[in-house]
Amino acid sequence: MTTLRTPGPTLGVVGGGQLGRMLAEAAAPLGVEVVVLDPTPDCPAAPVARDQIVAEFDDEAGIRELAARADVLTFEIELADQDVLGRVSEDSGTPVHPDPATLETIHDKLVQKRALEDAGVPVPPFRGVEDADDVREAIDDYGAPVMLKARTGGYDGRGNVPVESKADAEDALESVAGPAMVESFVDFEREISVIAVKGDGETAAFPIGENVHEDEILRETIVPAGSDEAVEERALEVAEDVLEVMDGRGVYGIELFETSEALRASEDSSGRSPRERDGDVLLNEIAPRPHNSGHWTIEGAQSSQFEQHARAVLGWPLAATDLRSPTVSVNLLGDVDEPRDAELRNLDRVLETPAANLHWYGKRQVRPLRKMGHVTIAGREGETTDDLLETARELERAVTFTSE
């Protein structure tokens, strides 16, 4: 029996960026308080959270203080240190969700892919590489281009380098600078993602979103995705399989490739049924936390990924995930050449657009391509995702951080 008091249960969150901020926004109506730990004084989550502990993400003393103030610990960045989290949790008796072991699995993309492959999750062909010879061998086996990935530390496309030919192998390895892996380049129809939730004895998933990346940074998410029903079903099955591999409760952002029709047609000739035919979707990346491609859920679904994350880590029942209306979200990235104080101009265009919802992350400095906010447009009667996308793109182009 869940009983709610004031002050309500407290989530201790490692990281106080936009994800921590939106988590605090979603937790408040539930009576759930949020304390964040972040090294940046007055981080994005600070104004809406109960409190901020200013400390590095792996600062053990800081995390001990966080654990002492919280009923459950969670994290909103992969930079959280699994060893420190695990140790503090054991000593303090404050649980951490997801489990630090999951962070460990996910931190190393090679370990992650192996664990998922072992669990029957469809992944593109991949292998670990030690040197340029290994990269060239992978090109022989998979065909060029291949994707060289740093095994640890990369996000928003950082640490991912396409290798067009064997001659580029040395340079690519150098730019990755560390343990690396190679993946076959996927000929995809579209990129999709599933925001899935592992609760206490139950799971849930939101409808799949279609993602548009540019320079490997997410720009737009469109829901419903353009995929057909069979692909959506398959993506949700894969998400279920992924959740089985992951330890501990919480939201997982699961990025998938929907493979191209040509690829699927050739696989159809194998005579395997769609269920057996893994090729429809292939796993790309997993984030053990709410994900940029799930921000649309705040307005577009019956519950948001942030509310679900709070419910899941607390062990509370999960909420409904139905789509409420066609929805599009578009990131507001730093359109500047150099870091400067953040001032978003022409905001009226966003505010005047019916059903456009602004989300400002409260960052003081804008940097090139930095995620500063997003806009979600929840469709009204008769509006299609094409209409919404057109409007969203106009708004994204209209607002600017430059002074001209």
Add this chain to the structure above:
Amino acid sequence: MTTLRTPGPTLGVVGGGQLGRMLAEAAAPLGVEVVVLDPTPDCPAAPVARDQIVAEFDDEAGIRELAARADVLTFEIELADQDVLGRVSEDSGTPVHPDPATLETIHDKLVQKRALEDAGVPVPPFRGVEDADDVREAIDDYGAPVMLKARTGGYDGRGNVPVESKADAEDALESVAGPAMVESFVDFEREISVIAVKGDGETAAFPIGENVHEDEILRETIVPAGSDEAVEERALEVAEDVLEVMDGRGVYGIELFETSEALRASEDSSGRSPRERDGDVLLNEIAPRPHNSGHWTIEGAQSSQFEQHARAVLGWPLAATDLRSPTVSVNLLGDVDEPRDAELRNLDRVLETPAANLHWYGKRQVRPLRKMGHVTIAGREGETTDDLLETARELERAVTFTSE
């Protein structure tokens, strides 16, 4: 041209109860920060606001501090002192919305009704009363029963006393204890309300809600209301007229009676057209702030009354007000006989119900019939307001603050 920086504009809010809390929740995604002034340390809004100034609602030094920290002042309680607010605003140059003059008009229900009647807003017959003779005379003129109302200080039905017969006039006046007025008792079909917004050169209104009161305290709001289209149109016209009377930007909660069919039929015989026939709706009360009967907008409309209030007082463009789906909200009131520490039990029933949204106000103490939170159910495909209301009532009955 609106430009958004970090930290964003700051709203200084007199009052930090649940309305201030939900205002802060809605302001955060817009990059708008909230500082509240409230005498209760760690008031409901405190955990989600940037800061709280602990001071009485009419404490001039406190309000000066609030004005110094804010770009715009507003209030979430009628107990705000219009004189202090007006003086501080003038001295500090920080605008107040709505205008303190509006508070003054609304504070005194007799002054309020006169101003509205003068502006052509349909109101039930009313008059000021000085003594029991005046009350008895009103009963002669309007017929029994009549409603005796304290001119100032009443809310949630406090200060409203039905007078069944002339013999009760003395006792009723004594219980009101102060300047009073009498209103004809309205034979209403249903109680409805319009949440209307006065922006910078524009206005907006949400679809009307149907309100169910018990012991003069709001229990449920149902949208769409059961009223027919003509009544909804008339209610929205009346709301426009009310906004004309009110000075200053912000959200207004406008409570109306939809008069009974019998009453309307008798008035129809006057030969007046529906537009001229004021009797379809009659004004009951106005609140110059977000209103309990508009909480449904958080999930049920394209924007919430709290977001609209923030936009309006800042002079930003207003947002869309369309209904997203049939929606019902139900208050969670203190079901206790004596004040005690607030612990809401059986919360699982709410959390397990698809599309039920919990809003906990963060009050530490529960008191008989105190507003502790609310639950909104936003309809999913195929659900009607009858379905939603049935579920909402089950949830309201299931949760409890008692320990049995």
